[in-house]
Amino acid sequence: MNSAQSRLGASSKLARQLRVLFRxxxxxxxxxxxxxxxxxxxxxxxxxxxxxxxxxxxxxxxxPSQALSRLKERGPECLRSCPADYP
Structure with missing residues (x-):
């Protein structure tokens, strides 16, 4: 992998993380x-x-909206485990 591909991969990962944070x-x-x-x-x-x-x-x-959805599906213990489900 050359440096241009490496930078592209890093920038797409950063963009994905920013989208997750924004949402x-x-x-x-x-x-x-x-x-x-x-x-x-x-x-x-x-x-x-x-x-x-x-x-x-x-x-x-x-x-938090996904956490509340999981709460309804799995019960209250999911609020303690939700952060582990995310990158």
Whole structure:
């Protein structure tokens, strides 16, 4: 592999990581808006206010909306394991 290919590979990896971070940041804003809902509305969605707060405490590179989706599928232990699922 020559240096041009190496730089191209590194720049595409960086671009991919920036897209992940940007998407997670946008979704973090949307998830934060869930805190404006009352507890009954959140319950209808299958989540609690505590779940939303826990998802927002995850590292910035973790998409909190995906964490909440996993919570509904797998149960509360997934919020502790979500960061390990990401690069």
């Amino acid at each position: 997670a940041s946008l979704n973090r804003l949307v998830v934060r808006r869930l805190l404006e809902m009352d507890d009954h509305e959140l319950w209808d969605l299958g989540i609690s206010r505590h779940d939303v707060r826990q998802a927002l405490r995850l590292p910035l590179y973790v998409d």
